[in-house]
Amino acid sequence: MLGSLLMYVKLSGPPPLRVTQTTTFYGSDQSIIGEKHQNGQNRYWVGLDDISENVIHATIAIEDRKFYDHNGFDFKRIAGAIIADIKAMAKVQGASTITQQYARNLYLGHDKTWKRKAVEALYTMKLEMNYPKDKILEGYLNTIYYGHGTYGIEAAANYYFNKTAAELTLAEASILAGIPKGPAYYSPYLNQENAENRQDIILSSMEKMNFITEAEKKDTLKETLTFVSHDQPKEKVAPYFLDEVKKTVAQQLNLDPEASEAGGLNIYTTLDPVLQEKAEKWVETTIGKESELEAALVAIDPRNGEIKALVGGRDYQKSQYNRATQARRAPGSTFKPFLYYAALQKGFTPSTLLRSEKTTFRYNDDKETYTPHNYGNHYANDFITLAQALALSDNVFAVKTHMLLGLDELINTAKVFGINSPLAELPSLALGTKPVGILEMTNAYSIFANGGFQVPPSFVTKVTDHVGNVLYERELTRERVIDKKSAFVMTHLMTGMFDENLNDYAGVTGANIKNFLHRPAAGKSGTTSMDSWMIGFTPQLVTGVWIGYDQGKTLDNMSGKYAKKIWAQFMEDALQDKPAASFKPPKGVVGVMVNPDNGLLASEGCPVQRLTYYIEGTEPTEYCEEHIHEEPLPEEKAPKKEKGWLKRLLPWFN
The missing domain is CATH 3.40.710.10 (DD-peptidase/beta-lactamase superfamily)
Known part of the structure; x- marks a missing residue:
């Protein structure tokens, strides 16, 4: 019977690993300008190579010491948990492995029925038979709940410490590794003392597994951690712009609907956050906060339409x-x-x-x-x-x-x-x-x-998925x-x-x-x-x-x-940091000085003259005569020269 079950599990193929993730929007300077959380859940996916070793060791030490040795179930640990529960006459100790927890996060709820536990066991077997251990660990770390709406270690690192998962120190990693056990109980925002006690247990477990030394444990416990303040919600950058981006992604880019729904996309936009801030500033300071007037502004690079x-x-x-x-x-x-x-x-x-x-x-x-x-x-x-x-x-x-x-x-x-x-x-x-x-x-x-x-x-x-595959790239x-x-x-x-x-x-x-x-x-x-x-x-x-x-x-x-x-x-x-660029006339356009009042070629006496451009062949050919006699030319002001003798004689021969 066991052989038949294993045969069925293997032949049924690998279960899908896709989970909904947070989509991130980037400005033209690669800064993050917005996020879209699927189902209100803040999630990002990062590879195991992009997760601090401190996190990996802390998680294994507290959640599943024999992770790399078992086939999805730690039977010795299960037996110990059963004995502990019987002695206490209550559910006091868990025995779920990392693979079991991952199966639960991917496919199941957290109810405690026997049916759910049987399905969890089935999915656990499927995961173990079809995926390597590192892939299972990566999936677990990207899906586990760390409290305050954050799912996965990347989101948690950002939420608690404004860091990436790769940057987490031993002290930070050991605090975060303790939260999934009970986010409402071990969150440092909700109960600092509980979080630190849990951190002590994790560091002790890491020491026993030779991940750290006793000295490193002591030094880590002395560290004072600084957590990101969330008293004020982050101000949205360009919310009207982001609405249009979301519409564009949903309606115009022909992305796989399943991929869009799952999220985890990296959406690279044309927005210049610096120019956006300046646009909002000048609208607000010019009109004034008390006015009921509305406004709209659009700035486009005419060379590429961005x-x-x-x-x-x-x-x-x-x-x-x-x-x-x-x-x-x-x-x-x-x-x-x-x-x-x-x-x-x-x-x-x-x-x-x-x-x-x-x-x-x-x-x-x-x-x-x-x-x-x-x-x-x-x-x-x-x-x-x-x-x-x-x-x-x-x-x-x-x-x-x-x-x-x-x-x-x-x-x-x-x-x-x-x-x-x-x-x-x-x-x-x-x-x-x-x-x-x-x-x-x-x-x-x-x-x-x-x-x-x-x-x-x-x-x-451009749009990429969570692992960097290009799903869309704009062609100019x-x-x-x-x-x-x-x-x-x-x-x-x-x-x-x-x-x-x-x-x-x-x-x-x-x-x-x-x-x-x-x-x-x-x-x-x-x-x-x-x-x-x-x-x-x-x-x-x-x-x-x-x-x-x-x-x-x-x-x-x-x-x-x-x-x-x-x-x-x-x-x-x-444009204050850009060189002043002039409009350059193309071939076939000529510029001439004209009198702007009548459009004729400016004569020397015209008091106002303006350089004006015409398509070659359409420029004026007549000179303005309105001001020719208004001001004597310099030659006319000079004393008249005496005529030469030949010029004095010529009139006599007419």
Whole structure:
């Protein structure tokens, strides 16, 4: 009968060793930014080679001295336990081996029925017949409960001492080895005296087994251990970002569902913890804690699409609604760069002139009208250039351009930039009246920043299992979606919001933040009655900021300025250790000095001149003549020279 049982156990194959484990999230600097505990249990798996020898010896000495000699059951110890229980008329001594305890942890509960004990014996035999001793010991040390929600020696080492299992000293290991016997009784957090008495017993057992000397035991007992304080819960890093990472892993990476459910994954993200801290700082200090305003911020490396910082709201504890990825809000004038890119493709240049004046437009076969208004109802009542229109955020110029191109052109262009939110063929679309996403818009601007490439935004770069096998690794994809020459011309046009040489009937929209910036930057702000936006970039970083109320409350004048201020201060802070990078014109783009008021080549007398870039062949060829006679040239101020005799005679021959 015994032979039949052993045959059955062997033929039934090895039992699975998978247990649920804690998944760890890493920032781009390899620091831990978060954890996901399966079923509320804090677990990590480490190999036996990554566990301190002190732990191994302490565990064997107190739990199973004959571990490497028996076949799963210590019959002598079982007999001794039975005798002790009979004498005491109670259950006073345990006899479970490490293998038995491991079988119980893997497959069974802790009830004390005979049925459970029979199944435990069966699994014990399966483990011993199919796995080497070291593998069983490794599994035991990775699954045993050490109290306070920590399972396995790696989690325990981190929880109690902020160390890895490999770093544990003899004193630390002997304290931890005593906890599994009764976590509520031997935890040093709950009963220091019990823990130290148990440590003494363990060290004595280790001495008997010649793992340590008597002197080492005495020295260890004299040590004063410092335990990690858990009075204050650890603050979550980037909780809105981590929510998106978890969604990405669950929905997009095509991981084995069983592997995801079991946990134990190492998820390497794109987040830069330093930039994240700066983003949160500038949002909070700019708006102020008492304000009910909400905010969202997304920072992306335009070269690879990696999301380096993300703020989804002011307080994750109050609201887990992620405004950076879930909200759809009217972008206002931040939508205009897509319009003007389309215009460049249809023959417009930075010098194209249109009148800025109050205008009523007819559309839908003249059945409907639309009258846009400039901020404060100010108009040039004259012609202005496209470069000025963008820098001053002239709404009439934008709607005129939109109507000239055709109402479908902007929708088609926005789709090229990756704007997938529903849009409509309306004159007001030029002014950003249809809601879009913050991440969606920010990534669209990255196409300008990187010279015309669509790079999908990413949260995760790599995922490995608990032993380091790569389950997913991101492949960078770059698809050219817009012309690089037009991309550069548009980028330079967007630097205009900070250039007061473009001032006209109004000032450039970035004048109030340009003093924060000490490097070339391009961007566009946008404001509606309920939304304030700023999206801008350098070659290294593109950042979008939105400010508003969740319920669509009207912004006051001060609140409408927060987005630009947050953007400028964050960008400067985020890039403070990076060299200032300039936007370099590609081949086929030429820069010429123009008079910004009329877009013509600047003449020597023009009081204001601005370097402006054009696709080669579209640059102006005429010189500005407005200022030629206003100031005499140096030659005209000099005394007239007496004509030579030949020149005096020539008129007589006419």
